[in-house]
Amino acid sequence: MTPNRPTSPYSLTRFLIEEERAGHIRPDLRLLIEVVTRACKRISIEVGKGALGGVLGDAGTPGQASINVQGEAQKKLDVIANDVLMEANAWGGHLAGLASEEMDHSVPIQDLSPDGSPAGNYLLLFDPLDGSSNIDVNISVGTIFSVLRCPEGVTKPADEHYLQPGTEQLVAGYCTYGPNTTLVLTIGHGTHAFTLDREIGSFTLTTRGMRIPEETQEFAVNMSNQRHWQPPMQAYVADLLAGKTGPRSKDFNMRWVASMVADVHRLLTRGGIFSYPLDAKCEAKGGKLRLMYEANPMAMLVEQAGGAASTGRQRMLEVTPTGLHQRVPVFLGSRNEVEAAVRYHREHDVEAAI
Numbered sequence: 001m002t003p004n005r006p007t008s009p010y011s012l013t014r015f016l017i018e019e020e021r022a023g024h025i026r027p028d029l030r031l032l033i034e035v036v037t038r039a040c041k042r043i044s045i046e047v048g049k050g051a052l053g054g055v056l057g058d059a060g061t062p063g064q065a066s067i068n069v070q071g072e073a074q075k076k077l078d079v080i081a082n083d084v085l086m087e088a089n090a091w092g093g094h095l096a097g098l099a100s101e102e103m104d105h106s107v108p109i110q111d112l113s114p115d116g117s118p119a120g121n122y123l124l125l126f127d128p129l130d131g132s133s134n135i136d137v138n139i140s141v142g143t144i145f146s147v148l149r150c151p152e153g154v155t156k157p158a159d160e161h162y163l164q165p166g167t168e169q170l171v172a173g174y175c176t177y178g179p180n181t182t183l184v185l186t187i188g189h190g191t192h193a194f195t196l197d198r199e200i201g202s203f204t205l206t207t208r209g210m211r212i213p214e215e216t217q218e219f220a221v222n223m224s225n226q227r228h229w230q231p232p233m234q235a236y237v238a239d240l241l242a243g244k245t246g247p248r249s250k251d252f253n254m255r256w257v258a259s260m261v262a263d264v265h266r267l268l269t270r271g272g273i274f275s276y277p278l279d280a281k282c283e284a285k286g287g288k289l290r291l292m293y294e295a296n297p298m299a300m301l302v303e304q305a306g307g308a309a310s311t312g313r314q315r316m317l318e319v320t321p322t323g324l325h326q327r328v329p330v331f332l333g334s335r336n337e338v339e340a341a342v343r344y345h346r347e348h349d350v351e352a353a354i
Contacts, residue, residue: 012037012183012194012203024189025170032094032122032147033171037183037203039088040143040175041196043081043129047141047177077135078102081128081143086112094120096150097157099324101127101293106324108156119155122170123148123162127293130174131259140178142261146297147171159324166296166317173297176261184210184268184301191268191305212307213271216334220255220263221275228279232312232348236341260289264298264332268305273333275341277312287311287327291319295330308338312345 016030025033082102089095090112096119099106109119124147131141147170151161173185181196183203191210194203219240226237243251255272257263263274282288289295299309299316309316309332319328331341 009197010205012185012205015192015194015205019187019189025187028094028120029122029147029170029187031092032089032120032124033173033185033187035088035092035094036085036124036126036145036173037175039085040183041181041201041203042084042088043077043143044175044177044181044196046080046084047077047129047135050138075129075132075135077141078129078132085126085128085143089124091117092120093118095122095124096120096154097161098124098126099159099162099292100125101290101325106157106159106162108158110156121150123150123157125162125292125297127290130261130294131257134257134259139257139259140176140262140265141259142174142176142265144174144261144294144297145172146292146300162292162324163321165320166291166299169296169300169317172300174261174264174301176265178262182206182265184265186301186304188300188304191301193268210268210305212268212302212305212334214306214335216267216271216273216337217250217252218255218267218270218272219252219275219337220257220267220272221277222256222258223254225279225281228281229277230279230348232345233275233277233279235348236344260294260298264302267307267333268301271334273331273337273341276330278329282327285327287329289327289330291316291321291326291328292324295328295332298330299332302332306335307333308335310338310342312342313349 016033019025020027020030082100089098095109097106097108126145128143129141130144134141148164148168149170150157154161171187176182183194185192193207193210195206197204239247240252266272267274276288278287295316302309311329312331331338
């Protein structure tokens with residue numbers, strides 16, 4: 001199925017209004033999406049300034065980088081992007097609370113809005129600047145976000161109210177900040193791409209109904225971790241590298257940007273599989289990538305585009321979260337290739353159980 005590329009300008013606002021009229025989203029959810037995407041436009045401007053805006057390098061004092069809840073050094077733009085999203089969503093009245101990869105705990109909207117702005121019906125989760133380690137070398141980075149419904153009767157949500165499986169997501173999306181700024185969005189009715197028209201300052205629909213090819217010959221993985229991988233991942237990648245003479249009977253190319261939004265955007269555009277498997281370095285934490293801020297929203301986008309997403313042993317969107325910053329292994333992209341990776345894990349587990 002060939003994606004539908006509009007022949008005339010078709011704004012994000014028009015798209016969301018038509019989705020509202022079709023009964024796919026409520027008016028308050030439409031307005032929330034517009035607030036988040038406006039914040040992404042601000043972040044795009046800050047990213048685009050680079051060294052001219054003094055936004056490169058680590059946050060914190062000279063010689064002492066600021067460390068976030070993940071135990072990672074924060075970049076200046078991590079902090080800026082987080083602040084932009086917090087400020088943009090503090091007053092709109094659409095949120096009950098929000099949670100960020102950069103913060104220890106979720107924040108009820110009342111704590112952000114001392115003037116008494118009303119609390120809304122939704123919970124927002126976001127990774128304000130994914131791939132921020134690449135900022136200083138001018139490689140694409142991005143913002144990932146997800147929206148859940150606030151449980152009924154909860155007026156001041158706490159961390160436990162966010163622990164909903166990915167199947168409960170109402171909205172998922174990301175913005176990539178690169179040669180152009182692209183918004184990829186799903187509200188549960190397909191995955192769609194919008195490009196920021198910098199001259200008029202608005203997102204324009206450029207691909208309606210993105211579709212990931214079921215077959216692929218591209219894979220994305222951090223090969224420097226190969227020695228730490230578990231046996232099923234070792235076997236899977238060994239067969240990919242064996243090419244036409246191996247059991248897969250075709251040559252594969254490897255691509256790796258080390259910015260999840262860039263790697264996922266590539267596979268949404270032309271197919272592929274993105275993998276961050278469990279390995280000896282991250283096994284104690286459960287994986288490398290965050291379920292709530294990265295894996296779940298990306299899984300929803302990929303599934304809505306005809307792809308698949310798994311931990312290697314379970315459908316990603318069916319994982320029951322146990323913590324706000326829970327980590328998981330990730331396999332997502334072209335359906336048949338994700339199923340192949342899962343098969344290697346399943347067959348290994350069966351043999352190990354004998």
